Amino acid sequence: MIVCHCNRITSADIDDAVTCMKKNCSNPDLCPKKVYEELGACPKCCNCFPLAEKLIKESTLRFISQSEIANGSLAG
Numbered sequence: 001m002i003v004c005h006c007n008r009i010t011s012a013d014i015d016d017a018v019t020c021m022k023k024n025c026s027n028p029d030l031c032p033k034k035v036y037e038e039l040g041a042c043p044k045c046c047n048c049f050p051l052a053e054k055l056i057k058e059s060t061l062r063f064i065s066q067s068e069i070a071n072g073s074l075a076g
């Protein structure tokens with residue numbers, strides 16, 4: 001799904017960027033502007049920011065959940 005029409009950024013692009021940023025830094029600044037910079041893009045109209053913020057939150061939660069499973073911290 002295209003999220004940002006100005007930069008042709010997809011939801012998969014955002015998920016990939018969030019995953020990369022989380023892997024490289026434990027507490028990255030995950031605002032749309034920083035995520036777009038990670039993708040080599042620059043915000044223009046910013047109409048996509050509300051949806052981008054929602055997707056960034058979802059990707060962050062998914063990354064944390066997958067990390068916990070990989071680390072065995074959810075094992076009972």
Ligand code: FES
Pocket residue numbers: 003004005006007042043044045046047048049
């Ligand atoms: S739609 Fe994303 S910057 Fe314009």
